[in-house]
Amino acid sequence: MSDRNEMTLIASKGTLDWAYPPFILASTGIAMGKEVTVFCTFYGLNLLLKDLSHLRISPQGNPDMPMKMPFGPKWFQAIDFGPKIPNLLWNIPGLELFATQMMRKTFKNNGMATIEELREICIEMGVKFIACEMTMGMFGFSREDFIDGIEFAGAATYLDVAHNSNQDLFI
Amino acid sequence: MINQTLDMCGYACPMPILKTKQALASMASKEVIEVICTDQGSKKDFVAFCNQLGHKLISQRDEGNKIIFNIEKN
Numbered sequence: 001m002s003d004r005n006e007m008t009l010i011a012s013k014g015t016l017d018w019a020y021p022p023f024i025l026a027s028t029g030i031a032m033g034k035e036v037t038v039f040c041t042f043y044g045l046n047l048l049l050k051d052l053s054h055l056r057i058s059p060q061g062n063p064d065m066p067m068k069m070p071f072g073p074k075w076f077q078a079i080d081f082g083p084k085i086p087n088l089l090w091n092i093p094g095l096e097l098f099a100t101q102m103m104r105k106t107f108k109n110n111g112m113a114t115i116e117e118l119r120e121i122c123i124e125m126g127v128k129f130i131a132c133e134m135t136m137g138m139f140g141f142s143r144e145d146f147i148d149g150i151e152f153a154g155a156a157t158y159l160d161v162a163h164n165s166n167q168d169l170f171i
Numbered sequence: 172m173i174n175q176t177l178d179m180c181g182y183a184c185p186m187p188i189l190k191t192k193q194a195l196a197s198m199a200s201k202e203v204i205e206v207i208c209t210d211q212g213s214k215k216d217f218v219a220f221c222n223q224l225g226h227k228l229i230s231q232r233d234e235g236n237k238i239i240f241n242i243e244k245n
Contacts, residue, residue, distance in 0.1 A: 028185040031192035032223045111183040111210070121189055 006035045008165040010158070014046030016055040016100060016115070017065075021171050022047065023118040030125045034167070038122075039158040041132035044171075045139065048131050048146045052115050056100045060090040070105040123149060130158060172203060173241065179208040180237060187213050188220055191242070195226070198244050203229065206240045214238060 007029040011022035022038055029036045040048050046055065059065055059082075067082035090096060107114070113121075123129075129150040136142075136152070143152060151157075162168050177194050179187040187208040194204055206217070214231065217240050221228040225245040232239050 024185050027189050031185070031189050032220060111181045111186070113182075113186050125189075125192070 004164060004166045005033060006165040007167040008162040009038045010170045011038055011040045011044035011047055012042050012171065014043030016057045016103060019047050019055055019115045023115060023122055026127045027118055027122045027125060030127050037128040037130065037161045039130045039132065042135050045131055045135055045141060048129055048150055050145065050147055055115060056096060057103050058096060059099045060087060070102055070109050173205045174198060174202040176205045179206060181209060183210055184212050188216055195244050200244055203241055203243050206242065207237055209236055
């Protein structure tokens with residue numbers, strides 16, 4: 001085993017489903033004694049905003065997403081509506097919100113922590129977060145939009161940290 | 172002898188590991204924590220967790236759908 005024990009992650013996605021992998025891996029990494037840095041860039045910046053309630057899933061153009069109802073009798077919950085629903089239908093206003101609520105309920109039914117809880121644990125345990133300053137400017141965010149205790153920097157800073165890391169993941 | 176018990180039944184990955192880590196932080200070396208959980212993936216995860224951090228996984232047993240781990244802090 002290497003004497004270095006650092007993990008660096010790039011979080012590039014900002015949907016509710018894709019918010020989980022970076023927070024799960026970062027918190028688990030730090031629980032296993034690693035030093036963890038997460039570089040949030042492009043849509044991953046959403047994960048550092050003060051308010052996370054806007055995070056959605058998008059079934060549109062996401063044909064692999066299983067769509068099982070988190071309520072009703074067992075036989076009903078077993079049906080995968082994903083492949084049965086034409087992509088076009090997701091253009092109907094409100095359906096994406098409905099799918100998001102169903103996903104949140106599925107997470108809850110399965111004992112998954114919320115993104116807010118996982119992020120708080122990450123911060124509590126000492127995960128370092130870097131918000132990509134370039135994409136912040138591009139998307140019109142200001143520092144006040146983000147949670148406290150994070151760093152603002154660019155690609156060079158990330159690469160410098162990642163240089164010492166022995167696990168480097170792009171999500 | 173068990174010094175502390177942590178009930179993580181109903182919680183999914185990675186919460187059992189995270190809460191165990193936090194509980195261990197307030198314990199002394201050689202003290203034992205009992206973790207009860209229902210997350211099936213944790214069977215392998217706790218082995219990896221202990222292996223990585225040098226804690227001793229004293230025992231692991233199934234009781235119905237529950238998995239009970241006894242871990243000695245290093």
